[in-house]
Amino acid sequence: MLYQCEIPERAGYDVVVVGAGPAGIGAAVSAARLGRKTLLVEKYGYAGGVGTWACCTLFFNFGVGGRQLVSGLAEEVIRRMDARGAASLMINDACQMPEFRPIAGRPLLGKVTTKTEDLRVVYHDVLSESGVDKLFYSHFYGVVRDGRRITGVVLDCLEGPVMIPAKVVIDATGDAHVVHRAGGHTEQAPADQTMHKSIFFIAGGVTAHDPAVNYQRYEELFAADKTPAMVWRHMGLSYQLDPGMVQLAFAYANGDGCDSADMTRMDHELRKRNFEVIDFVRREMSGYENSFIAHSAQQVSVRSGRHIRGVAKISVEMLREGAMPEQPLIYITRRFGSHSGDQKKGLAPERRGSWPGFSAIPYGALIPDEFDNVLACGRCISVDDAAMDTIRMMTTCMAMGQAAGTAACIAVDNRLPTMTKVPFAKLRQSLIAQNCLCCEE
């Protein structure tokens, strides 16, 4: 079937970033601060991606083993959140309990929790102050392609479809929608071989209790098969900064994150399962007797979906070997595997490993191999599904977004024919100037 319609063309941009998750925010802020006319497109009404629409309040991976790996915009955002009383370091990794006091000038070496509504406002502020043009409530639909270049993006806005010309397009959609719609090659692991899907929710009305007692009880009930079906072995939770609010995150589903019908099925299943979870904690857990579902993720949340086929790729072998890849951009840990194997049933086989020291995301993993003026950043870069866990955290995604935004500016400024021609030393130098600690020697 051929479908044709007239689409109005709007003013063009140097850099168009599609998707306002942590990666897209990083890309747009860097591009705009470096002086390029930058547009950020998002289907929801606010930025933050999984971090703000999925009740996912924790920023992981700032530091590992006493060394800070990521700084840049992610740290700037957390410092602003701290000034509003909307961020806190966690006491430790296991307990998921905030310190409930200001971070002040202390280094960011552990996990940081945040208040979602504040984060939405801070992201809006940072983007506006940086000079990014935001076009939210707009669904990316397709591209105008000329050989190896994407010359414009087609958006479904509330007022109707529009076409926006672009010199460089950055795919920060999480699932490589831009590259996929442009006819580029993408990769995706089968649903039963990848990380499961979730709809996290925040329980309200939780009263004082000893979390350790609940953890112990949960494990006993799990061992006795008395927990709801399709839940994690451990009671996944995180205490929020607002009193009486706890994120509960242990129900899961398996399916295809890039298939509308399957996402619809999982949405139904997970929302029903969340009621089983709240009934269970009200019945079994001290402090939860009068708890309720206060709010829940906007949609099924996908940890790993579709990935670009890049000029370079992050693999488990690369992490295992430990040699730094060519053109290393953002430092990452040498570990893989998560959210598989340790649940009751129906999940991907156990895949887990870790080695000391660090590896890095190579610049080439951000470059789709079939396009000259396109970059990807965030969880849709070129990476083996099994190695996803080392790159997908919000801090890391934001840092690689900054790298993509910076590379786009260098390409536009110097009229480079392809993104592969961006001089790596110049890219690195600019990232260091933007206080991306991750780019230190």
Ligand SMILES: Cc1cc2nc3c(=O)[nH]c(=O)nc-3n(C[C@H](O)[C@H](O)[C@H](O)COP(=O)(O)OP(=O)(O)OC[C@H]3O[C@@H](n4cnc5c(N)ncnc54)[C@H](O)[C@@H]3O)c2cc1C
């Ligand atoms: C359940 C769950 C829990 C997690 N918990 C944590 C955690 O505690 N800590 C942590 O650091 N990380 C966590 N993560 C990982 C982290 O949140 C994500 O990997 C990270 O947000 C990825 O960033 P991104 O910008 O690449 O993509 P996303 O956050 O997915 O953002 C992509 C953006 O693109 C937009 N978009 C997509 N398609 C279109 C379109 N067609 N048109 C317009 N806009 C579009 C989306 O609306 C979204 O805003 C979690 C992930 C999941 C799924």
